[in-house]
Amino acid sequence: MNALELLNSGSDKLQRQKIRSSRLDSEILLSKVLNKKREEVLVKLERVMNRGEIFAFNDLIQRRMRKEPIAYIMKEKEFWGKKFEVDKNTLIPRPETELLIEKLIKIYKYKKISILDIGTGSGCILVSLLIELPNSIGVGIDISRKAIEIARKNALLYGVDKRIKFLTKSIIKLHNCKFDLLVSNPPYIDKKKIRNLDDGIKKFEPLVALNGGNDGLDVIKKVIYKAKEILKINGRLALEIGNDQSKKVSKELKINNFIIERYIKDYKDNTRCLISKLIK
Numbered sequence: 001m002n003a004l005e006l007l008n009s010g011s012d013k014l015q016r017q018k019i020r021s022s023r024l025d026s027e028i029l030l031s032k033v034l035n036k037k038r039e040e041v042l043v044k045l046e047r048v049m050n051r052g053e054i055f056a057f058n059d060l061i062q063r064r065m066r067k068e069p070i071a072y073i074m075k076e077k078e079f080w081g082k083k084f085e086v087d088k089n090t091l092i093p094r095p096e097t098e099l100l101i102e103k104l105i106k107i108y109k110y111k112k113i114s115i116l117d118i119g120t121g122s123g124c125i126l127v128s129l130l131i132e133l134p135n136s137i138g139v140g141i142d143i144s145r146k147a148i149e150i151a152r153k154n155a156l157l158y159g160v161d162k163r164i165k166f167l168t169k170s171i172i173k174l175h176n177c178k179f180d181l182l183v184s185n186p187p188y189i190d191k192k193k194i195r196n197l198d199d200g201i202k203k204f205e206p207l208v209a210l211n212g213g214n215d216g217l218d219v220i221k222k223v224i225y226k227a228k229e230i231l232k233i234n235g236r237l238a239l240e241i242g243n244d245q246s247k248k249v250s251k252e253l254k255i256n257n258f259i260i261e262r263y264i265k266d267y268k269d270n271t272r273c274l275i276s277k278l279i280k
């Protein structure tokens with residue numbers, strides 16, 4: 001069996017499971033097995049596969065057939081132009097979170113600030129910010145110890161570990177510190193809607209990273225309330241939120257002495273991130 005035949009067989013199996021990216025996924029998984037770039041595999045499709053390779057490939061295809069996200073199978077996901085290690089203990093970084101990074105870099109370029117990332121997960125937000133803001137420092141917290149381990153590895157990988165402290169901690173337990181910027185992509189999915197999520201998300205991504213409780217706002221409210229204590233005056237709180245949460249979250253921010261500086265929209269015109277400032 002050559003590479004093309006194996007690729008086709010994998011792609012057919014995925015298609016039967018109604019996986020839309022079946023061809024691409026099959027190519028990615030074969031490249032993983034062969035430990036080569038996808039392009040290299042594609043220019044040499046006549047290459048003959050040995051039994052070990054066929055076996056390993058079919059194993060990965062089986063995992064993908066059960067809807068396991070490609071990022072978990074590959075153990076990495078690209079975010080803000082860099083590859084981040086991920087596993088089942090961390091949410092998979094999403095492109096909408098990059099909107100937040102983009103705006104924050106514009107605001108803080110060349111400045112020297114202290115950042116707290118709440119629910120850091122893979123550390124993708126904090127690590128990306130510190131790569132771009134070389135004079136700044138940060139703390140990343142998460143209640144998942146295993147997520148913190150992954151975040152540490154990512155910080156080390158990109159040489160920002162000396163400027164980051166990662167702690168397994170809930171935001172409630174944070175005292176006696178003040179930051180210039182708080183960022184968070186908190187769990188914001190309404191607990192009643194978790195069951196409507198795609199299988200790939202629901203069955204594989206960590207529930208604690210998704211479940212935002214009542215209306216999906218429980219954690220967001222906690223973060224906003226606590227932010228008043230751990231943010232400097234005129235410090236900013238940058239939040240990623242769900243599609244339909246902009247009004248409610250804005251209201252909550254205003255009640256808690258924040259003004260909203262930016263509403264950041266995704267390409268579908270939904271407000272997905274809010275940047276606000278603590279004014280008193």
Ligand code: GLN
Nearest residue numbers: 091120121185186187209
């Ligand atoms: N901060 C991480 C991310 O944006 C994890 C967020 C989370 O677990 N809710 O991907």
